[in-house]
Amino acid sequence: MQTSTSWRSFRMAAWLGWVIESNWTDPFLFAVYSIVKPVSGAAILVIMYGIISQGNFDSAMFPYIYLGNAFYIYVGAVMTGVSWAVVDDREHYKTLKYMYIAPIHIPLYLLGRGVARFITGSIAVFITLAAGILFLNVRINFAEVNWLLFFTTLIVGVVMLAMLGLLLAGLTLMTVRHEGFIGEATAGALYIFSGAVFPLNILPEWLQPIGYFMPTTYWLELLRRSLVGNVAAAFPTLANFSDLQILGVLAGLSLFFGTISVYVFRWCDGIARERGLIDRTTNY
Amino acid sequence: MEAVSKKYSHKATGWRLFLKTIIARAYPRIIGQQREISWMVFEVVMPMLAVISYVFVYRALNAPEEYIGFVVMGGAMTAFWMNILWSMSSQLYWEKEQGNLALYIMAPNSMMAILLGMALGGMLATAMRAIAVTLLGMLMFGVTFTVSSYLQLFLVFMLAMVALYGMGMMMASAFLMFGREAWHMANLAQEPIFLASGFYFPIKSLPFWVAAGASVIPLTLGMDAMRQLIFPTGFQFGFMTVQLEIYILAALSVVFLVTAKFLLARVEKLAVREGRITESRR
Numbered sequence: 105m106q107t108s109t110s111w112r113s114f115r116m117a118a119w120l121g122w123v124i125e126s127n128w129t130d131p132f133l134f135a136v137y138s139i140v141k142p143v144s145g146a147a148i149l150v151i152m153y154g155i156i157s158q159g160n161f162d163s164a165m166f167p168y169i170y171l172g173n174a175f176y177i178y179v180g181a182v183m184t185g186v187s188w189a190v191v192d193d194r195e196h197y198k199t200l201k202y203m204y205i206a207p208i209h210i211p212l213y214l215l216g217r218g219v220a221r222f223i224t225g226s227i228a229v230f231i232t233l234a235a236g237i238l239f240l241n242v243r244i245n246f247a248e249v250n251w252l253l254f255f256t257t258l259i260v261g262v263v264m265l266a267m268l269g270l271l272l273a274g275l276t277l278m279t280v281r282h283e284g285f286i287g288e289a290t291a292g293a294l295y296i297f298s299g300a301v302f303p304l305n306i307l308p309e310w311l312q313p314i315g316y317f318m319p320t321t322y323w324l325e326l327l328r329r330s331l332v333g334n335v336a337a338a339f340p341t342l343a344n345f346s347d348l349q350i351l352g353v354l355a356g357l358s359l360f361f362g363t364i365s366v367y368v369f370r371w372c373d374g375i376a377r378e379r380g381l382i383d384r385t386t387n388y
Numbered sequence: 389m390e391a392v393s394k395k396y397s398h399k400a401t402g403w404r405l406f407l408k409t410i411i412a413r414a415y416p417r418i419i420g421q422q423r424e425i426s427w428m429v430f431e432v433v434m435p436m437l438a439v440i441s442y443v444f445v446y447r448a449l450n451a452p453e454e455y456i457g458f459v460v461m462g463g464a465m466t467a468f469w470m471n472i473l474w475s476m477s478s479q480l481y482w483e484k485e486q487g488n489l490a491l492y493i494m495a496p497n498s499m500m501a502i503l504l505g506m507a508l509g510g511m512l513a514t515a516m517r518a519i520a521v522t523l524l525g526m527l528m529f530g531v532t533f534t535v536s537s538y539l540q541l542f543l544v545f546m547l548a549m550v551a552l553y554g555m556g557m558m559m560a561s562a563f564l565m566f567g568r569e570a571w572h573m574a575n576l577a578q579e580p581i582f583l584a585s586g587f588y589f590p591i592k593s594l595p596f597w598v599a600a601g602a603s604v605i606p607l608t609l610g611m612d613a614m615r616q617l618i619f620p621t622g623f624q625f626g627f628m629t630v631q632l633e634i635y636i637l638a639a640l641s642v643v644f645l646v647t648a649k650f651l652l653a654r655v656e657k658l659a660v661r662e663g664r665i666t667e668s669r670r
Contacts, residue, residue, distance in 0.1 A: 129569055137576050144579035148588055149445065155593045156449040169445065285430045292437030301441060302448035 113208035117216025121189070125220040142177050142228035143235055149173055149301060150240055161241040164338035168328065170242050171335075172300040174232040175327050178225050179294055179320060182262055184287035185221025186269025189214050190276040191284055194385065201383035211369055214273050215266050222262060244331050253347055254330035257354070261323040264358035271365035274372030280386050294320050303339040319357035322350050401496075409501035410508060417475075417509025421516065431467065432520045439463030439521065442588050443529055454619050455589070457533070460525030461618070462587035464518040465611055468552060469581060471514040473574040476556030477563045479506055481570040489564075493660065499652055503560055507553035533618040540630055541617045547637035548610025554644030555606060561651040564659050581605060590615065590625035599627050606640050609633040 126134050149169055157163060193200035203213060236242035272286055279286060295301070297311070298320035304312055315321050325342050328335055329350075342350060376382055400408050421428060442459045483489040492502055525531050535541055563570050582588065584602035591599045591612050602608045613633040616622040628636075 129572070137572060141576060141579050144583045148579070148583050151583070151593060152442065152445060152589050153449065155589055156446065156451045156455070165449065281424070281427070285434065289430065289433060289437070292434060292441075296437060296441050296444070302444045306444050306448045 109207060110209050110212050113210075113212040114216040114219075116208075117189075117213040118219035121185070121217040121220030122223065124192070125224055138224055138227050139231050142174075142232045145177075146170065146173055146232050146235070164335045167242050167244075167332050167335045168303070168339065169301045170236050170240070171233075171328050171331060172298075172324050174229055174236065175324055176295060176298075176300040176320075177228045177232065178222070178262060179265055179298075179300075180288075180291045181221040181225025181228070182218050182265040183269040183272065184291055185225075186214050186218035186266055187272035187276050187287045188221075188284075189217035190273050192217075194382070198383075198385060204377075204382050210373065211270055211366075214270060218266055218269055222266075248333070250330040250333070250347075253326065253351070257323060257326040257330060257351065260351075260354055260358055261320075261327070264319050264323065264354075264361060267358070267362040267365040271361070271368050274365075274369035277372050277376040277381060280384070294318060297321070298324055299341060300324055304341045305339075317357075319354055319361060322354040322357065326350050326354060405496070406498055406501045409497040410505040413502050413505025414509030414512070415505075417506065417513050421513045428517065428520075431517050432524070435463045435466045435470075435517075435521050436524055438466070439525060440528075454621055454625075456529050457531045457619055458590065458615060458625075459588050460522060460529065460531045461615065462582075462611065463525065464521040465607055466582065466587060467514050467517040467521060468511075468549070469585075469587075469607060470578075471510045472552060472556040472559070473577055475510050476503075476506060476553065477559035477577075478570050478574045480560045480564045484564070493656065499656060500557075500649055503557040503648065503652065506560075507557060510556075511549055511553055534620045535618050536620075537617055537630075540634070541614065543634055544610055544613040544617065544630065544637065547634060547641055548606045548613075551606035551637050551640040551644055552610070554641055554648055557648035558644055558651055561648065561655040564655050581607075584608070586611065590627070592625055592627045603627075603636065604640070606637060606644075609637055609640075613637075 129137070153166055153169060154161070157166070190200065193203060204210065233242070233244075237244055268290075269287075272290060276286055296307070297315040298318050299307075299315055300320075304315045304321065307315060322342070326347065329347055345353075439459055439462075442463075443456050446455045446459065480489060483492065492499065526533075563573070584594075584598065585591065585605050585608040586594065586599075586602070587607075591602065591608055594602070599608070609628070610633075612625075612627045613630045616626040616630050627633075
């Protein structure tokens with residue numbers, strides 16, 4: 105019974121999320137919307153790189169920036185997708201209170217709501233990568249790709265991001281008026297501290313430890329290594345670690361943040377119920 | 389009691405009503421800032437995160453220092469574009485969602501005055517954020533500005549703002565016809581515009597026709613001209629001469645304001661006829 109409730113909560117939330125994400129327009133406009141935003145974001149970096157390097161796209165720095173930026177789309181999509189469900193349901197649709205009294209498992213419902221963003225994020229990542237390979241000299245030799253490492257890292261990372269989203273969802277439950285900023289600000293800060301588009305050693309020394317504590321740093325590094333192994337060796341940040349060591353660190357940090365997320369969500373959820381925050385709307 | 393017994397002759401009409409409406413609509417924009425200071429923190433922090441990222445990308449690429457200044461200036465100007473998208477273009481849509489739009493239409497004031505008030509208030513409030521981003525950028529990354537002509541800089545900035553907010557007023561009319569699409573449309577008009585308008589790099593780096601097309605957005609030429617005026621080597625990166633950009637911005641200001649007036653009247657009529665003023669499509 106418990107399993108069926110959990111699965112139903114997750115499945116229906118995923119479907120609901122997909123419908124909300126996609127049915128506001130016709131499929132063509134939705135496709136344009138899904139493509140234009142991420143490709144434009146990547147193009148800004150490509151042009152910046154192209155201007156400074158005077159069109160030398162052979163440097164290891166280019167795939168480092170491009171791949172880091174492409175996979176970072178998942179951070180915004182999955183993490184913010186889960187936490188945004190609270191804002192959407194409470195403030196916009198005003199249905200969160202009904203969800204709470206329905207026979208569903210709330211954390212799984214919120215995680216399910218992130219699935220739609222994961223799907224649209226995956227499309228965006230795929231298109232960004234395809235544009236890079238087809239038009240921008242991002243060289244990925246598919247015969248040399250470490251697919252096992254790639255998919256293992258991808259799955260661990262997406263789960264880790266979803267759990268971070270749950271943590272933010274808990275904080276969002278307790279926040280008034282700034283809830284919309286929480287996800288975006290966290291994603292924006294992680295963009296800097298994870299070395300997504302520049303090696304961590306570019307950061308001031310006193311800020312680098314924050315980057316080393318973030319699981320997204322290791323996640324992006326492994327994704328790059330699995331796709332273009334030689335790129336990783338070109339930067340000193342994690343060069344002394346083997347793939348397996350980095351995977352271990354990623355798994356450990358994911359477990360750590362996942363556990364914290366569950367407890368933080370439970371704590372915030374309890375307080376939100378006690379203080380009557382579940383059905384509070386602020387009209388912001 | 390006194391208020392009830394007072395004569396009804398204080399009712400403002402004509403240009404007085406127009407002016408009062410502008411001030412009344414600008415008021416909450418400016419005062420609202422003071423009442424919710426914490427919002428300002430977020431609204432400064434968010435563009436700063438992008439600025440920091442792009443500055444470090446340029447640093448990783450060993451870019452000349454001018455580019456750091458370009459990023460800081462672009463980051464400051466994003467505040468205006470975000471204000472146009474979320475607080476001008478989408479504003480009538482939000483008002484509709486909250487039920488205020490019908491009151492605006494029923495009231496004896498001009499909708500154009502309401503939009504002008506929104507623009508004026510938004511411009512002043514956003515200027516504070518843009519200044520905060522610039523100051524933080526100067527402090528964090530040691531960016532310095534050397535103004536070659538204060539008069540031209542003032543002219544460029546003011547014309548860019550008039551044209552930009554004229555464009556926002558025009559877009560507000562179009563957004564009035566949107567339902568749930570409004571949020572997505574505003575969301576879609578962020579990164580592509582940051583790219584096309586050269587918020588983080590000189591627009592000259594884009595192919596000529598792309599840059600020329602992007603010049604329809606007033607911030608494109610506004611930023612290009614300002615970069616030429618506040619950085620000693622800025623003129624090397626200019627897409628057109630500052631003088632020509634001033635003429636084009638002046639023309640854009642007139643075109644956008646006039647179009648906004650006509651479009652607003654037309655769309656308002658259409659929305660009333662089709663019953664979209666009170667319709668809320670969540």
